[in-house]
Amino acid sequence: MSMPLRPGDPTRLGVYDLLDRLGQGGMGTVFRGRAADGSMVAIKMVRPEFADDPEFRGRFRSEVSRAQQVPPFSTAAVLDADPEHTPPYLVVEFVDGPSLTELVRDRGPLSGPALQSVAVGIATALTAIHSAGVIHRDLKPGNVLIAPGGIKVIDFGIARAFEATSRHTRTDQMVGTVAYMAPERFDPEYGAEVTSAADVFAWGAVVTYAATGRTPFAGESPTVTAMRILTQPPDTSGVPEPLRGLVESALAKYPEQRPTARQLLDALLGGRLVAPVPLPPPDDPAEVAPPAEKPRRGGPRRFAAALAALAVLLAGGLYGAHRLTMSDSSLPARGPASQAAPVDGLTAILAGDRRFSIQLGKADRYFMLDRGGDELELSDGTGSRSQFVLEPVGVEYLIRSLGNEGYAGPETCLGVRIIPGEQAAPVVGAACTPTKGTLFSVDATGDKDAKGRPTYSIRNEYGWVLWDSDAKRSDVAEVGEPQFADKYTLVDRGELGSAATPSATSPSPSAAPTTTGPALVDANLSELKSFAIELGVPVVVTTSLDAGAEYHLDARPDGTVDFTGTAVTETTRMTLKPAKVRKRTDENKNHVVIVASPVAAATGPESCVTDVRKGSLRMQPCRPGDAAQSWHLTPAGDSGLFELTGAHSALQVDQGHIVADGGWATFQTVAVTR
Incomplete structure (x- = not known):
């Protein structure tokens, strides 16, 4: 989506006329331009402070020269x-199409031929990039564009021009996006130098995002995401086989354990895996992958050092602060939510860690959502129907309602309803799927309310969230300048999954009523x-x-769940506990959670059997309600004997595998000793 040129923007760079803006990032601005022959191009103009650095100019010159040698296959x-x-600029092919980020956001996760095309297209691009001795270093959905003729990967190799000579001494100038x-x-x-294997890892994360709408190590904050990348297996549930196996091999912790881009491409096209493609000797030894070696297993000292290094990276603004992209950079920054470690209630709200209410700026009234499909209403702020939680999706949010907390059924998020023939576009309850209508930005206004609390405006691609007091309904509309948008206060309602009370760091306990919906309770299992x-x-x-045999429910190390166990082991040991519900009803009677029960005390959160989709189970962190x-x-x-029915699956088993029909549907529990 293009934007008009701003006052002070150049209208010409070299022989290129600048027409409008395509985006802006930490490293500069991207313009749509017209070449002398009339063709459209994308022009990336570097910010002046980088242009004044002689080291940067030298690296920029070198990386551009390499990038020009990349064959034009899916790039x-x-x-x-x-x-x-002054300033330096780069001219690349203009791709008239959305990014993978925008495609998944607007239409949902990909499947079938569309998903296969993305996986093949990116692998083709990486094969071409690596064959020229270049490493992308910043592969992500925003750098994958969906062109009429196929996939186009952008920004390859140029990221390195923005990094300092030694990434170990200048961590604040590393380039990348944590999740990839x-x-x-x-x-x-895990690897002394960054090699092309890092791009293969990013390929696995990007394909997972394309297939599921989330990343394989997604956490509540960049810190959590990074630590999961270092220590946890990827969550690839939702990626179809056989693509899933290839994705998991690309997400191996050690670079020498991952396939090359050429091996990925051969496997995707149905050929046998072949030896890696030899790369021409580059100028920089970091471009050449080291020989395979036995994975290193460090002790506590090594792990502590990794934590310390990660803290430095977080403090240095690693996560996208120094990026120059053509698509994601046009999205607004998320403000306080991007901080690495929430330190107060408001920051935790913006990080998606606490529940809150949305108070209208000029009245002691709060938004309330009764149920899915209904429009927003106003309330006095009491009850869980007036409570929400932010779920970060990139730099935007799903705003999930807590009105049905504890009830079985789909979650409800805020969304925009476009009504043909009517001027109003109200905010309603919608499915919690990232789309053009359900993703919102929460932007600090810089102003405070009457009680001295910071205020925020909420906007969507369709416009700003407004409240029409005359019509007594919400509306999403353009307002011209941001200062004309409605302002809201985010009132802290406490931690998730518990009776909400204002936090100790809330500005004022009297800011709003403190009563909320009932806390979660155990389902009735007396029967x-x-x-x-x-x-x-x-x-x-x-x-x-x-x-015919007692097949044991087995949670395998990769997180998948099936009935393939035949003995009492660490992975077959479970505990059935009451499910947490908002209130006991006939509908949730006899509902249990199936919790992993290790011999040794767990060091992390409990894991529960999760019905991610019909016939597909995963072990995921237990989430009450x-x-x-x-x-x-x-x-x-x-x-x-009993039958087990989840949100999506009525379990039936045939020879240890969960099937849709034709299997056995009764199970039993056998107590085990530690």
Whole structure:
């Protein structure tokens, strides 16, 4: 999406006329321009402070020269550059199409041929880039453009021009986006230098995003995401086979364990894996992958050093502060939510860690959402229907309503309803899927309300969220300048999953009513106690003998869940506990969560069997009140047999595998000792 030129913008660079803006990032501004022959181009103009650095100009010149050698296979060609111009600029092929970020946001995750095309297109681009001795270093969905003729990868190699000579001594000038960065970017124990294997890791993360709408190591903050990249297996649930296996191999922790881009491409096209493509000797030894070696396993000292290095990177603004892109950079910064570690209630709200209410700036009234499909209303701020939580999606948010907290069923988020023939576009309850209508920005206005609290404006691609007091309804509309948008106060309502009370750091306990909806309680399991079903103790969950064998519910190390276990092991040991619900009803009676029950005390959060989609189970961190982790246990006689039904799946098993039909559907628990 282009924007008009601003006052002070140049109208010409070299022989190119500048027509409008395509975006702006930490390294400069991207313009749409017209060449002398009338063709459209994208021109990246570097910010003056970088242009004044002789080291930068030298690196920029070198990287542009390399980038011009990249074959034009699924890449946006580098057409021209002038490193000596003040300021320097780069001219690349103009791609008239959305980024992968925009495509997934507007239409949802990809599947079938569309997903395969993205995976093949990016692998083709990386093969071409690496064959020229170049490393992309900043591969992400925003740098993957969907052109009429296929995928186009942009910004390859240029990121390195913005990094200092030694990335170990100048961490504040590293370039990248946390969710797509390989472990060696954070900890040199995983790899002493950045090689083309880092791009392969990013390929796995980008393809996961394309298939699921999320990244494989997504955390509540950049710090959590980075630590999951270093220590946790990827969450690739939702990526279809056989693509999923290839994605997981690309996300290996150590670079020598990952396939090359050429091997990815061969596998995607159905050929056998071949030896890596030899790269021409580059100027920089960092461009050449080191020989394979045995993975290093550091002790506590090495891990502590990694934590310290990560803290420095976070403090240095690694995460996108110094990036020059053509698509994501046009999106607004998220302000306080991008801080690495929330230190007060408001910062935690913007990080998605606390519940809040939205108070109108000029009245003691609050937004309320009754149920999905309904329009926003006003309330006195009491009850969970007036509470929300932010779920970061890139630099934007889903705004999830807590009105149905604890109830089984889909979550509800705020969305914009476009009504043909009407001027108003109200805010309503919608499915929590990132789309053009459900993604919002929360922007600090710089003003404060009557009680001295900071205020925010909320906007969507359709416009700003407004309240029409005459019509008594919400409306999303353009208002011209941001200062004319409505201002709201985000009132802290406490931690998620608990009875909400204002935090100790809230500006004023009297800012709003403190009463909220009831806390989560245990589902009613009294009916199960007379059916010889083991609850609250370590058990194995097995198929009945009618299935021919007792197949054990098994949570494999990669996070997948099936009935492939045949013995009591660390991965088959479970505990059935009451599911957490907002209030006990007949609909949630006999609902349990199935929790991993390790022999040794767990060092992290509990993991629960999660019904991610029909026939597909995963172990994920337990989330009280999450319908996808709530299993309806139906007794099948008085001998301890039962059926299990989740949010998406009524479990049936055939030879240890979960099937849609034709399998056995009764299970039993057998208590085990530690």
